Amino acid sequence: MDGLDGGRSKPRQPDREAVVLGLSPSGFHRLAYADWGPLDDKRPIVCVHGLTRQGRDFDHLAERLVAAGRRVICPDLPGRGRSGWIGNPDHYALPQYCADMNALIARLGVTEVDWVGTSLGGLIGMIMAGFSGSIVRKLVINDIGPFVSSTGLQRIGKYIGNTPPLFKTIEEAEMYFRTVLAPYGKLDDAHWRHLTTHSVGWDDIRQGHTLLYDPAIAKGFRLPWFQPLNLWTYWEAIKVPMLVLRGKQSDLLSFDLAAEMRKRNPKANVFQFDDCGHVPPLMAAEQIDVVAQFLLKDTMSGLGERDG
Structure with missing residues (x-):
C-alpha cells in the first residue's frame, strides 16, 4: 500500500470525513475528523494531535493500522484544522478538549477505544484514561508527561506568538x-510537504496561504493551570497498558521525567527515538512500527524497549 515506504509516495486519503458538534460556554462549534477503516471495528483507535497541529498528521500511521483491520479516528481539536473556533479563547483548555473528545467518541457508538496522543493529545489522553469508568483500553503518549514545565512551552509559545500572517x-x-518543527528530526521531502499542505488554507481575498489554527489558542499559555501543569493524579490512576514515546532531544519530556512516569505507574513502558526531539512525528516506518506493534498485539513482546 502507498505510504508505507518511508514517505516516498503519498498516503491514501481517509475513507470518510465527518463533523460532530462540540459545546462550550461560548456555544456550539464544529469538530471535524478523518475516519479510516472498517465501520464495524468495536474498538477504534483515536489519534489526537499536538497544540497547533491537526488530525491529518496521522495519515501514515492510520494507513498502517487500517491495513491491519483497525478503524482510526483523527479529529481536529477546536480552533485547528477544519474544526470551528471557540468564541472565548479562555475555553481552549483541557476540560473543553476532554468534553469534545467524549462527544466524538459518543458519536462513534462504541464502548471502548485505544488512544494515541501527541503532546497536547497525550495530555488529553492521560485525563481520559485516568478518569473512573474510562473506556480507553490502550494508551500511547507521544513525548509529553504528567508534569509540564515552562521550558518547552516557552519555545512553542514563542513561535505561536510570531507566526507569519500569510505565505x-x-x-x-x-x-x-521545516524551521518551527525542526525538532521532528530528519523527514523525507514528501513528509514535509504533507505536513505543510494540511496545515495551511488558501485565502482568496488575501491571495495567499494562511495557517489553519486560531491564534487565540496561545492565550492558554497564560492560564494558571498551564505553567506548570500537573496531572500526576490522573497518571497514577490509569490501569491500562501504556506506551510512552520520547525523542532523545525532547524539551518537554526529559529522561528523568520518563523514568518517574515508569516508577509511578508500572503499566507504562518507555521507548526512545534517538534522532529527534519534541515530537517523534510518527511518519517514518520505524516509528510507525513501534506504535503499531503495541496497538496490534496483546503484549509488548517483540518490542525492543529502550529508555536510555
Missing part, C-alpha cells in the same frame, strides 16, 4: 514548518 507560496509555508 505567498506553498514553498514559503514549507520552509516555515
